[in-house]
Amino acid sequence: MLEVEVANFSISPMGYALILKPVHQRRVVPMFIGAAEMNAIANAKDGVKPERPLTHDLASHLLKEAGARVEKVFIHKYNDGIFYARLFLELNDAVQGMKISEIDARPSDGVALALRFSAPIFMAEHVYELTSVEPEQMIEPAGEAVEEDLLDEEKESLINALMEELNETVIENAPFQSRLDVLKQKLGQAIQTENYEEAARLRDEISNIENEF
Structure with missing residues (x-):
């Protein structure tokens, strides 16, 4: 199991890609996601708080109000072009005390929530070996221009x-x-x-x- 971080964003003919990179590895994993999810991840990564809470902001607020927090996200599977993830929640149970609950989640949602809780993101080694590429293979690094585009609420998805x-x-x-x-x-x-x-x-x-x- 490798700990990964949000390294960058990228644009390809298929749309926006989230670039995940293990802490001590060179190769990166591009993960294509929707514009709304990219916006949520970019906001959390840059510490941007919209005037009105978006979906992932609302979800994190609800978890906090319920006394829960995201412990970690684990991207554990890749099949037919789809990544699969598990979201681990730390819950405050009135009877059992603190316990961990594990639920299915889209990786993009998991990453967006993990960043809002400063929780680590992990990836199975076999998923990394199967999907990672050299950084030079990425089509077009996004950089600040793309992040600004994502943060503009007037832009169409x-x-x-x-x-x-x-x-x-x-x-x-x-x-x-x-x-x-x-x-x-x-x-x-x-x-x-x-x-x-x-x-x-x-x-x-x-x-x-x-x-x-």
């Missing part, structure tokens, strides 16, 4: 922008239009669940159909 772009093309052929609608719906679902390998496949299939016209 990456997902909405992608779906709007896909919906701009009007195809008169009904069978193809029906098929495109189904594919676009599946693409939206793949992005929402952070299954970016499936999203890439669907994106290519959509492009192939649109290029026929």
